[in-house]
Each structure stands twice: as C-alpha cells, then as structure tokens.
Amino acid sequence: MNASARPLRIGFIGLGIMGRSMAGHILAAGHDLHVYSRTRAKAEDLLQRGAHWCESPGEVAARSEVVITMVGLPSDVEQVYFEVRGILQSMRAGTLLVDMTTSSPALAARIAEAARAKGCGALDAPVSGGDIGARDAKLSIMVGGAQRDFDAALPVLRLMGSNIVLQGGAGAGQHTKMCNQIVIASTIVGVAEGIAYARRAGLDARTVLQSIGGGAASGFQLNVLGARMIEGDFAPGFFVEHFLKDLGIALGEASRMGLQLPGLELARSLYERLAARGGARDGTQALLKLYAD
Amino acid sequence: MNASARPLRIGFIGLGIMGRSMAGHILAAGHDLHVYSRTRAKAEDLLQRGAHWCESPGEVAARSEVVITMVGLPSDVEQVYFEVRGILQSMRAGTLLVDMTTSSPALAARIAEAARAKGCGALDAPVSGGDIGARDAKLSIMVGGAQRDFDAALPVLRLMGSNIVLQGGAGAGQHTKMCNQIVIASTIVGVAEGIAYARRAGLDARTVLQSIGGGAASGFQLNVLGARMIEGDFAPGFFVEHFLKDLGIALGEASRMGLQLPGLELARSLYERLAARGGARDGTQALLKLYAD
Numbered sequence: 001m002n003a004s005a006r007p008l009r010i011g012f013i014g015l016g017i018m019g020r021s022m023a024g025h026i027l028a029a030g031h032d033l034h035v036y037s038r039t040r041a042k043a044e045d046l047l048q049r050g051a052h053w054c055e056s057p058g059e060v061a062a063r064s065e066v067v068i069t070m071v072g073l074p075s076d077v078e079q080v081y082f083e084v085r086g087i088l089q090s091m092r093a094g095t096l097l098v099d100m101t102t103s104s105p106a107l108a109a110r111i112a113e114a115a116r117a118k119g120c121g122a123l124d125a126p127v128s129g130g131d132i133g134a135r136d137a138k139l140s141i142m143v144g145g146a147q148r149d150f151d152a153a154l155p156v157l158r159l160m161g162s163n164i165v166l167q168g169g170a171g172a173g174q175h176t177k178m179c180n181q182i183v184i185a186s187t188i189v190g191v192a193e194g195i196a197y198a199r200r201a202g203l204d205a206r207t208v209l210q211s212i213g214g215g216a217a218s219g220f221q222l223n224v225l226g227a228r229m230i231e232g233d234f235a236p237g238f239f240v241e242h243f244l245k246d247l248g249i250a251l252g253e254a255s256r257m258g259l260q261l262p263g264l265e266l267a268r269s270l271y272e273r274l275a276a277r278g279g280a281r282d283g284t285q286a287l288l289k290l291y292a293d
Numbered sequence: 294m295n296a297s298a299r300p301l302r303i304g305f306i307g308l309g310i311m312g313r314s315m316a317g318h319i320l321a322a323g324h325d326l327h328v329y330s331r332t333r334a335k336a337e338d339l340l341q342r343g344a345h346w347c348e349s350p351g352e353v354a355a356r357s358e359v360v361i362t363m364v365g366l367p368s369d370v371e372q373v374y375f376e377v378r379g380i381l382q383s384m385r386a387g388t389l390l391v392d393m394t395t396s397s398p399a400l401a402a403r404i405a406e407a408a409r410a411k412g413c414g415a416l417d418a419p420v421s422g423g424d425i426g427a428r429d430a431k432l433s434i435m436v437g438g439a440q441r442d443f444d445a446a447l448p449v450l451r452l453m454g455s456n457i458v459l460q461g462g463a464g465a466g467q468h469t470k471m472c473n474q475i476v477i478a479s480t481i482v483g484v485a486e487g488i489a490y491a492r493r494a495g496l497d498a499r500t501v502l503q504s505i506g507g508g509a510a511s512g513f514q515l516n517v518l519g520a521r522m523i524e525g526d527f528a529p530g531f532f533v534e535h536f537l538k539d540l541g542i543a544l545g546e547a548s549r550m551g552l553q554l555p556g557l558e559l560a561r562s563l564y565e566r567l568a569a570r571g572g573a574r575d576g577t578q579a580l581l582k583l584y585a586d
Contacts, residue, residue, distance in 0.1 A: 105494070128508045142504045165504045167496055175494040179501050183487035183510035183519075189556035190479030194472040197543070200550045201398070201468040203460055211435045211458045211469050215421045216531075217476035219512015226476075238509075250490070257493045259584070263482035266559055291552070 007031050010156065011064030013057050013080055013087075014101070015042040018127075019070035021134035022100070025159045026068075027051055034063045057083070058090030066096045066156055073245060074103040081111050093119035098153055100141070102126040104249050105171035105178070106256075108144060112170035121149035124170065126177040127161065130237055138162045142180075144172030178250040185247055185267035187221040188287055194222075195229050196291030205230045225285040236283040243284050244271050300324050303449065304357030306350050306373055306380075307394070308335040311420075312363035314427035315393070318452045319361075320344055327356045350376070351383030359389045359449055366538060367396045374404050386412035391446055393434070395419040397542050398464035398471070399549075401437060405463035414442035417463060419470040420454065423530055431455045435473075437465030471543040478540055478560035480514040481580055487515075488522050489584030498523045518578040529576040536577050537564050 008031050012023040015037035023046055027033045033051040035043050036059065047053055054060045057080040061067050067087055069080055077099060081087045087097065088111075097115055099108065099122070108124035115122035123145035133139040139161035143150055150166045157164050167176045194217070198205045209230065213223050228234070247268040254261050270290055279286050301324050305316040308330035316339055320326045326344040328336050329352065340346055347353045350373040354360050360380055362373055370392055374380045380390065381404075390408055392401065392415070401417035408415035416438035426432040432454035436443055443459045450457050460469045487510070491498045502523065506516050521527070540561040547554050563583060572579050 128505070128510075130509075133508075140504055140508050163504065163507060165500060167500055167504065172494075172496060175491070175496055176501050176504050178494075179487040179491045179496070180505040180508065180510045182490055183483040183505065183515055186483030186486065186556065187480040187510065187512070187514075190476045190483075193479065193554045193556050194476035197475055197547060197550075197552060197554065198468070198472045200552045201465075201471075201546070203465060203468055203472070207458060207460055208469050208472050211433055211456065211460065212421070212473040212476065214456060215426075215433050215473065216423075216513045217421075217473045217480070219480070219514065220509045221480075221512065222476055253494070254490060257490075259490060259493045261486045261490065261584075262559055262563070263479065263486050263556070266555055270555070291554075 008156070009034065009063060009065045011035070011054070011060035011067040013037070013060055013067070013069045014071040015046070016070065016072070017131045018134040020046065021131065022068075022070060022160045023051070024049070025137050026156065029159050034060050036060045056085055057087050058085035061087040061091040061095065064095065066098065066153065067091065068098045068100060068156075070100045072101070074107050074249065077101050077103045077107060081114070088114050088118065091118070091120055095120045096149060096152055097122040098125050098156075099123070100125050100127055102177050102246055102249075103174060105144075105174040105253060108171040108174050112145065121146060121152065122170065123149050123153055124173040125153070125157065126173055128177065128180055129161075134160070141165070142167055142173040142176035144168055144170050144174060175253070178246070178253060181243070181246040182250055182261065182264050184221060186263035187219065188225060188284055189263070189267050189270065191221050191226045192229065192287040192291055195226060195288060228283070228285045229288040234282045234286040234289070236281065238284050239280070240271055240275055240282050240284055240286060241280040244268065244275060247271065301449070302327065302356060302358045304328070304347070304353035304360040306330070306353055306360070306362045307364035308339070309363065309365070310424045311427040313339065314424065315361075315363060315453045316344070317342070318430050319449065322452050327353050329353045349378055350380050351378035354380040354384040354388065357388065359391065359446065360384065361391045361393060361449075363393045365394070367400050367542065370394050370396045370400060374407070381407050381411065384411070384413060388413045389442060389445055390415040391418050391449075392416070393418045393420055395470050395539055395542075396467060398437075398467040398546060401464040401467050405438065414439060414445065415463065416442050416446055417466040418446070418450065419466055421470065421473050422454075427453070434458070435460055435466040435469035437461055437463050437467060437469075468546070471539070471546060474536070474539040475543055475554065475557050477514060479556035480512065481518060481577055482556070482560050482563060484514050484519045485522065485580040485584055488519060488581060521576070521578045522581040527575045527579040527582070529574065531577050532573070533564055533568055533575050533577055533579065534573040537561065537568060540564065
C-alpha cells in the first residue's frame with residue numbers, strides 16, 4: 001500500500017465471486033481485513049493470506065473502521081445492517097459503512113439515516129464491470145452519500161475500481177446503477193432481435209457483425225455479448241436471475257416516481273419467460289434462445 | 294484516381310445530402326459522372342465540377358457502365374428502376390446496377406432478377422454512417438448480390454466506404470441493414486429510458502454518463518446520441534421519419550418470415566407517437582421527449 005497511508009481495520013461482508021476479488025485487493029494493500037460470509041469456505045483463501053474470520057456481521061462491524069458489504073438481494077442487505085447483532089447495532093461511532101451490493105435506493109437512504117443517528121457515515125456504492133472488473137480492480141463504482149464520507153472512502157474504493165464517481169446523496173449510487181441496467185435491458189433485446197433476424201433471413205451472423213459492429217449499433221452488448229450469442233456461448237458473465245432482481249428494483253423505483261418505462265417492462269417480461277424456461281442461471285445473452293422457436 | 298484504373302462512365306441518381314457527398318467522391322476520383330435528381334438544384338455543385346446532367350433515370354442508365362441509386366423510399370426505388378424510360382428499360386447489356394438506398398430485400402431481389410434477364414448485374418448496397426460517413430468516405434456498405442458483380446463494383450464502392458462486406462445473394466445487403474436498424478431501435482429506447490430515469494431520480498445525467506458510459510451500457514447510441522439527448526440537441530443526424538420507414542420494412546420482413554420481434558414493435562409504436570406529436574423531422578434521439586410528460 002501507499003507508504004504514507006496507515007493500515008485501516010476494514011471489514012468485508014459477502015464473499016461471492018466478486019466480493020472475494022475485491023476483499024483480496026484490500027488485503028494485498030496491507031490493510032487489516034475482517035471478514036464474514038454465510039459460507040465460511042468462501043473465506044478460506046483470504047484467511048490463509050492473513051484475513052481474520054468473524055462469526056457475524058456485527059462482529060465485523062465491532063472490529064472495523066470501514067465496513068464494506070457485497071451481498072445478494074436487498075433483503076440480504078437489510079438483514080446484515082438491521083438484524084439483531086447486525087452492523088448498525090454493533091458498530092462504533094465514527095465507523096464508515098459502504099454497501100457495494102446492487103440494491104434499492106430507498107434502502108440505501110434508510111441505512112444512511114440510521115447510520116447518521118449513531119454518528120456514522122454511510123455510502124451506497126454499487127459497481128459495474130463484473131467478475132473480471134472485480135479481479136482486475138477496474139470496476140466502475142457509482143457512489144451516493146456525503147462528500148466527506150466519499151473523500152474518506154476513496155483510498156479504499158481505489159483499491160477496487162478505476163472509475164469512481166460521487167453521484168449525489170444517499171441512494172444516488174443505486175439510482176445510477178439502475179440507469180446502467182435500464183440502458184442494458186433494452187439494448188440486449190435489440191441485439192438478440194437483430195441476430196435472430198439475421199439467422200431467419202439466412203445471413204451469416206458473424207459476417208453481419210463485421211458490417212454493423214463498428215457503426216451506430218456498436219457497443220458492449222452487440223460486440224461482446226452479441227458475439228457470444230452467435231457462438232452459442234450462454235455461460236454467465238451476469239446471471240439472468242440477478243439481472244431480473246435489478247430490473248425489478250428499477251421498475252419499482254420508476255413506478256414510485258410515476259415514470260412509465262415500456263422498454264424496461266418488455267425486457268423484464270422477456271427475461272421472466274427465459275427464467276421460467278430454465279434459463280435463470282444462464283448469462284443475460286441467453287435471451288437469444290427466446291427467438292429460436 | 295488510381296493510375297492503373299481507367300475512368301468509368303458512372304451514373305448517380307438521387308442527390309440528397311448523402312448522395313451528393315458520395316457522387317462527389319466518384320467525380321473527384323476522375324470518373325465520368327452522369328447525374329439525375331428530382332430537384333436539379335441539388336446537382337448544381339456537381340455540374341460545376343464537371344458532372345453531366347441527365348433528364349431522367351433512363352438517360353443516366355443509357356450513358357453509364359455503372360448506375361448507382363440513392364433515393365428515398367422503396368416506392369422511389371421501384372419507380373426509377375421499373376418506370377417507363379427507367380433504368381431497366383434504358384440500360385445496355387453489361388451495365389452494373391447498384392442500389393444504395395435502404396429499401397426492401399424483396400424489391401432488391403426483383404431488381405436483380407430483372408437485371409439478370411437483360412444481361413446485367415445488380416447489387417443491393419445500403420449504407421450506414423450517415424452524412425458524416427458519406428462526407429468522409431467512411432461508410433459501412435452492406436452488399437447483396439453475386440461475387441463477380443461485387444468484385445466489379447468494389448473499386449467504385451471503395452471511393453465511398455471503408456467497411457465493404459458482401460453478405461450474400463440479392464437482398465442480403467438490405468437484410469443486413471435491417472439487422473443494424475433492429476439493434477439500434479431497442480438500444481435507443483434503453484438509452485432514452487435510462488436518461489429519463491436519471492432525471493426523474495434527481496441525478497445529473499451528465500455525471501451519470503461518466504459512470505455508465507465506459508461499461509456494459511456503452512456504445513454509439515449511449516455515448517453519442519445519449520449525450521445529445523442530455524444537451525437537449527434533437528437536430529437530425531437521422532430523421533425520425535426515415536427511421537420509421539426502415540422499422541416498417543424490418544417488421545414487414547420479420548412478419549413474412551414468421552419472426553416475432555416485440556422490442557422492434559415497441560420501438561416503432563414509440564416513434565409513431567413521437568412523429569404524431571410533430572417529431573417526424575427530429576433526429577432519432579428526440580425519443581427522450583416522450584418520457585418528459
């Protein structure tokens with residue numbers, strides 16, 4: 001780590017594929033890392049490298065100056081923060097909380113309010129970039145919260161991401177992540193429909209991509225996920241069931257704000273059909289399967 | 294022009310913004326250019342630079358070894374090729390016909406068949422890249438037809454485009470262009486919905502673009518047209534009414550092939566609403582206006 005910075009006591013809760021990579025960067029930078037995950041086996045590698053195991057989210061919070069959470073659903077976030085012996089009950093004043101789960105903006109605001117009432121700061125800081133971005137510390141981190149807390153967290157966030165932007169107050173990071181998912185949702189529908197059309201018209205979809213992959217249709221979804229669709233590679237970069245979670249949060253927020261998003265509604269209905277057909281653990285590019293009938 | 298190639302007698306029919314640029318490159322390369330457009334004023338600049346005016350599409354065809362058409366609607370294409378004293382009636386055997394209009398694959402096949410019956414070759418070769426791509430000779434040109442005709446046309450097509458791909462037989466160029474428009478249609482819906490959500494949530498959409506513009510949502514539609522949406526710049530790069538023409542062709546073809554494209558159907562219904570509200574001559578990024586209510 002930077003020689004001028006003192007090692008911090010950092011807690012990390014949630015050691016899935018992304019969480020493990022992210023926590024590993026913190027450990028490698030020389031910080032004192034305290035970890036908890038529902039499945040202890042997922043912590044083994046970090047423990048062998050010097051991380052300390054805790055028996056609960058509350059124990060992590062009691063030992064840490066900065067607590068990072070990277071769990072699954074909003075209900076998991078709610079549990080680790082609000083449960084008895086959870087983070088909010090066990091932390092000391094002055095602790096900085098950073099939820100990096102993609103979760104609901106309203107829940108982020110509740111956590112921030114509860115933290116403030118106990119003399120702590122809280123940030124919502126969901127990410128994009130997937131497991132590769134997590135592994136390479138190249139995540140885009142979208143942050144909501146107070147400028148002061150953002151500044152305090154920045155040296156730690158920089159260990160995990162390369163594009164770190166404060167988007168506004170509590171919840172603004174989650175809202176920004178929802179914008180990302182909303183754009184992706186309809187884009188991938190367009191990519192799947194374009195490739196399905198190409199095949200039905202008797203074209204070679206690979207050759208089509210040579211013509212259309214550099215112009216106004218170009219982008220990550222066409223050039224990366226579209227190429228996987230064409231190869232029949234439906235392995236998850238991002239699970240359909242996780243995408244459905246995000247689309248549900250976005251539609252709930254849009255509805256609360258009185259905003260109609262017909263493209264997003266359509267994308268969710270298509271992904272629900274895909275999941276109902278057994279595709280929940282496919283990658284999002286498996287949407288193409290719906291057009292093969 | 295390349296010193297080893299002899300000047301050709303080339304006809305160009307349709308001198309809109311793109312056609313004028315494209316014809317200008319052919320003239321600049323030293324070819325003998327014969328032009329016709331419904332509005333003669335649009336040819337003035339080319340005539341001053343040495344192009345020859347013709348009074349009809351048929352006169353262009355009678356004088357040319359290669360005839361290029363770049364008109365508006367499929368009905369315009371049908372007219373210039375099939376009318377009395379049109380291209381097909383007036384051309385000599387051995388003429389090569391190249392329709393660069395975005396038009397229907399079925400019409401492309403009809404032209405190719407009629408051309409073959411008269412000892413001529415025909416290509417459908419629609420483009421993407423817009424007025425800037427036309428001006429800079431950087432168009433993507435998607436070609437359908439016979440390999441021999443493609444090879445013969447290539448030196449001329451290279452004067453206008455930088456990515457020129459033979460996609461298959463007659464109509465394959467038009468089908469490929471439809472793939473491009475299908476991907477774009479749902480993508481721009483996603484971009485408009487993401488930006489509308491950002492604003493409704495109280496975010497600064499410019500700052501949101503800093504977070505999401507480099508990852509899985511990134512692409513031409515978000516990074517170029519989304520940025521114009523955010524600035525309130527709805528000036529046409531590509532007219533809504535032309536996009537609606539293309540979406541109509543694509544949906545007609547999909548229906549003929551028994552392929553359901555719900556994302557494309559939704560995009561068309563949204564653009565029809567926009568056009569009905571007076572947005573037909575806006576750029577496609579004006580879709581954002583629908584979400585401002």
